[in-house]
Amino acid sequence: MNCTEFEERIALFVENDLSDAEVTAVERHLETCTDCREFAAGLRESQAMLKGLRREPFDDAIFADVRSQVIGRVSNVRPPMWPKYAIAATLLIVLAAALWRTRPAAPVGLPAVTAYIGPGPAFPTPRTTAPRQASQIAKMTVRHGRAQSRPHVNSRLARQTIQQAGLAHPRALHSEPLVVKLLTNDPEVVIYWLVDQNGG
């Protein structure tokens, strides 16, 4: 190994950054090489000058300046608010949708009879008004009604269902109003008939 190759080892040697084996090799070389000994002395000198930077003091005003600038910028940097509003709005929409879908299908507290109303050409009249036998309708409720898709109502079948349920005769009826739930060919359209006891 020549002197040029030793230079970088000496640079580590002067700051005790070498292993024991490497230190021994450098020390042996320095014993015999005057140029490298001078180089090592110069390195110690320049390293001492370099470390003089550690003692370079800072005025308190510099730290105060940095501190005030950082505090000023930190107080100006606030997280954007819109994500919070967006999350809150989404939760409200989801909650409203869930409540809408889970609301009760029939009026609470009233006995219900379900009549099937089938689709098809046999019952072409899209009337939702009551047949004669149900002329005593007190109220008709259409759930999720759509103006353009009026349901086909099989009034005869509804009548039969009422009779089969033993409710056709007015005397058989209780004093409470009877609720007739009519299913249509549109799953979203359900018709409730409330029939009083005198109407048959």
Add this chain to the structure above:
Amino acid sequence: MLGTALRLLGRNLEDAKDAAQQVFLRLHRGLRQLDENRQFESWLYRVTVNVCRDMLRVRIRKPAVQLEGTEHRSYAPGADEMMVHSEQIQLIYDALDTLSERERAALVLRDLEGIATKEVARILGTSEVTVRCHISSARVKIRKFVDRQSRRRL
């Protein structure tokens, strides 16, 4: 941190102050994500080195406009600036400017901050062998620069 930034950036106090601000702001933003098991000091040094490196790269792309009658790199010491402004210190800052970015970072962390070589390697994201190479070549370059300048003055 301010001192580290100053030594990494060259003797430009305003740049060093900007760097220190950026480091604190990154610290403020990343404090929640900071892993408690990792050494905070190492993290702080790594951020400081990265901020200064970014600033140096911007400075290379967009050299600062030299105002008439002012020096770009150095600053005039005053009541609100550094107290010591000796020729020797200026000479060392000039010598540091001759180093590569990696050599300078390794030397500043090892010799001026007194961090062990292994830790310097971790901070800089490189191997211990590479750090030793950078440190030794940096010391040699500084030694030769100081020697040349001293001979020129004689």
